[in-house]
Amino acid sequence: MRVASIFIAVLGLWSFRDYSSLSLSLPLTYGPIICEIDFTLKSRGDDMLEVNRLSIYTPEQKPILQNISFTLSKGKTLGLIGMSGAGKTMLSLALLRLVNPMFHVKGDVQFQGKSLLSLPSKDMSRIRGKEIGFLTQHPHPAFDPIYTVGEQMIDTIRAHFSYTKKESRKVITPLLRSMAFRDPEYLLQRYPFELSGGMLQRVMITLMLALKPTLMIADEPTTALDTVTQREVLDQWSTLRDDQEQSMILVTHDLNIIGKFADEVLVLQSGVVVEHLTVEQLFTNPSHSYTKNLLRFYRKLNGGTSDGD
Numbered sequence: 001m002r003v004a005s006i007f008i009a010v011l012g013l014w015s016f017r018d019y020s021s022l023s024l025s026l027p028l029t030y031g032p033i034i035c036e037i038d039f040t041l042k043s044r045g046d047d048m049l050e051v052n053r054l055s056i057y058t059p060e061q062k063p064i065l066q067n068i069s070f071t072l073s074k075g076k077t078l079g080l081i082g083m084s085g086a087g088k089t090m091l092s093l094a095l096l097r098l099v100n101p102m103f104h105v106k107g108d109v110q111f112q113g114k115s116l117l118s119l120p121s122k123d124m125s126r127i128r129g130k131e132i133g134f135l136t137q138h139p140h141p142a143f144d145p146i147y148t149v150g151e152q153m154i155d156t157i158r159a160h161f162s163y164t165k166k167e168s169r170k171v172i173t174p175l176l177r178s179m180a181f182r183d184p185e186y187l188l189q190r191y192p193f194e195l196s197g198g199m200l201q202r203v204m205i206t207l208m209l210a211l212k213p214t215l216m217i218a219d220e221p222t223t224a225l226d227t228v229t230q231r232e233v234l235d236q237w238s239t240l241r242d243d244q245e246q247s248m249i250l251v252t253h254d255l256n257i258i259g260k261f262a263d264e265v266l267v268l269q270s271g272v273v274v275e276h277l278t279v280e281q282l283f284t285n286p287s288h289s290y291t292k293n294l295l296r297f298y299r300k301l302n303g304g305t306s307d308g309d
């Protein structure tokens with residue numbers, strides 16, 4: 001239930017239901033972790049997110065993230081890659097201020113002129129979902145099993161916009177079609193347990209696109225999709241993202257997705273940034289051994305003959 005509250009809180013699915021107490025339990029879900037991260041993504045255009053020397057330490061003072069700094073501009077996408085356990089998810093959670101309070105989070109996160117790490121909790125709750133959307137690879141816990149998907153989507157949209165139910169449905173329906181749902185009306189009448197993990201991932205992406213957050217943070221958001229559906233969804237998603245000039249932080253192990261979505265890439269290893277490069281550099285001239293190996297593997301999978309070095 002606590003896991004559910006994370007996604008509910010982040011995406012704002014608690015609109016008409018009384019989920020507020022659940023959202024408070026969120027940090028406990030992640031147990032004792034502390035990170036220190038410092039990263040900056042700098043691209044052309046207006047900076048909308050600036051992260052300075054962000055670090056997280058466990059209660060035992062073990063560093064999980066160290067001195068991460070980057071600046072992310074409007075409409076740009078930063079890919080986060082790195083081995084399992086490198087700290088990608090912790091970094092995403094730290095930006096949303098969802099790290100367990102037992103951990104020590106240091107540094108500064110500026111989002112559109114607001115200092116997220118020192119913002120009152122109430123203000124931070126408003127930012128999650130509407131201004132910063134969050135998607136994870138495990139969508140099931142985000143949904144209440146006793147309401148239909150349609151009811152929950154409409155409630156969520158109405159919590160953020162002054163739409164009628166009919167207007168909300170009008171917003172959702174074309175977005176569901178773009179997320180490869182051939183029959184949105186049928187889908188909206190289903191209960192969450194009647195849908196596959198891949199279908200729920202697409203519902204979550206649809207909802208996030210409907211809320212039009214300035215910044216999307218997506219942690220392996222399409223892992224449950226088959227290759228054909230994934231391609232269709234990613235094509236539509238990238239088009240909508242570009243149309244709405246949304247910025248994005250994208251956690252993935254898949255260089256195909258990085259190539260399609262990202263402008264720049266941070267490579268994390270054991271909680272530190274070991275490489276920060278443009279997506280072109282990633283595919284032509286990576287420096288770090290992890291990045292080189294990842295590229296070599298990617299080329300083999302895609303039928304290339306070069307070993308990437």
Ligand SMILES: Nc1ncnc2c1ncn2[C@@H]1O[C@H](COP(=O)(O)OP(=O)(O)OP(=O)(O)O)[C@@H](O)[C@H]1O
Binds near residue numbers: 030031033084085089
């Ligand atoms: N609740 C927790 N308590 C203590 N340490 C944790 C906790 N959650 C994560 N960690 C540690 O934090 C570090 C970063 O974990 P994180 O989940 O961010 O890695 P990741 O890069 O997202 O990995 P993956 O690709 O497998 O999802 C790891 O060393 C992990 O063991």
